């Protein structure tokens with residue numbers, strides 16, 4: 001369980017020696033100890049040394065900690081694999097001059113550069129550039145571990161370390177336990193954000209809680225969701241407890257699984273399988289099978305191995321927002337759908353939708369430069385949305401700013417009239433021209449998909465209590481992500497320039 005960090009043991013300074021290792025500066029601290037950079041006294045080999053605060057434990061707990069350490073070292077020696085961090089030794093500090101240190105246990109490990117938790121903290125809501133590759137390595141490490149008859153039991157971003165060359169290492173095997181038949185026993189720890197729903201209802205016996213490989217599969221699903229969305233947990237809630245509660249509600253059938261709309265195709269299904277609500281249904285998906293699926297997803301043509309940027313979508317400035325707020329008319333159609341559920345849905349509306357443009361909020365002026373052929377699609381995309389801020393004028397302003405209405409536009413990894421990034425597009429794709437396939441080069445498809453995504457953003461912000469200046473927020477969210485806007489509580493500074501450009505365009509179309 002995530003808890004407070006242990007205070008560093010007193011008396012440890014750079015240059016302090018433990019066995020053949022000389023400590024450098026501190027790296028960080030977890031619930032059980034502090035980690036220091038270190039090097040070998042003979043050859044300068046780098047390492048990390050974790051000093052465990054066994055002195056703070058009651059005698060019974062100390063025995064338990066000894067057991068964790070024993071497991072960590074035994075496991076590491078046995079399970080040699082490129083994606084598992086190596087723990088070289090467990091040393092007992094002998095330093096009678098420093099009673100605070102004397103007798104503590106120190107683990108000597110390969111030294112990582114940082115952890116996946118650090119990367120996610122810096123991601124600011126954007127999918128990690130190397131996310132699929134990292135997830136492949138984690139899946140490989142996990143499959144190896146399960147194949148050797150072990151369960152990790154505490155898989156989470158903080159326990160995925162990144163080597164200096166970027167390779168992912170699974171770490172912190174304190175909770176890794178050998179399988180006995182179909183399950184293993186570990187002390188009742190784990191991270192609230194990554195334990196499976198059944199963890200909450202199981203009884204902790206003398207030997208600890210039961211952990212099955214399916215607990216790691218669940219944790220992998222949460223982790224993959226976080227990596228591919230720049231940190232978003234698959235269950236809603238501001239605190240880990242609230243998210244854990246939401247996961248239990250889902251597991252008991254009280255709520256559907258709502259995965260983030262920006263997940264790339266294939267990954268959505270895989271994460272859904274990892275997050276099946278109970279052990280039995282999850283057991284169909286082994287780590288070895290996951291690892292093969294992840295490999296296929298990573299090898300698929302067109303898969304991007306770095307962060308996707310959403311197509312730019314910009315919104316109105318303050319003057320315009322005032323104008324919008326004052327305009328009459330609310331769009332509520334019988335065909336209204338929004339959010340992820342709209343992806344793939346086709347509208348029964350006929351091509352005469354342009355005629356309904358008259359008299360609705362944000363309708364396009366007759367003499368604007370919006371191409372006539374596109375107007376029905378723009379209007380229809382806005383009509384599908386129940387959110388009054390998503391108007392034809394707003395959609396047109398974004399298309400104009402992004403591509404100048406050029407269906408052949410391309411820039412880096414963004415294509416077509418709405419400048420969609422392919423895998424983001426697939427998460428929102430709508431078959432706007434009803435030809436049986438969704439294609440970001442097709443203006444009707446690209447525009448309809450843009451409308452559904454904008455609509456979902458508007459709803460997200462309203463649900464998050466952000467109601468003022470919604471077109472502006474929606475635009476900024478499209479440029480970055482809903483999460484970044486929600487965390488900022490408004491338009492992030494780095495999107496301001498885009499927002500202003502669209503605002504000018506929007507003002508022209510809102511006459």
Ligand SMILES: Nc1ncnc2c1ncn2[C@@H]1O[C@H](COP(=O)(O)OP(=O)(O)OP(=O)(O)O)[C@@H](O)[C@H]1O
Nearest residue numbers: 027028029030031033035048109110111112115158
């Ligand atoms: N081998 C290592 N190389 C470099 N940094 C490491 C290494 N092991 C751990 N760290 C870093 O040291 C810090 C403390 O790690 P530690 O494993 O003690 O706790 P944690 O995993 O952050 O939290 P907890 O153990 O409470 O779940 C973290 O920032 C972690 O990334």
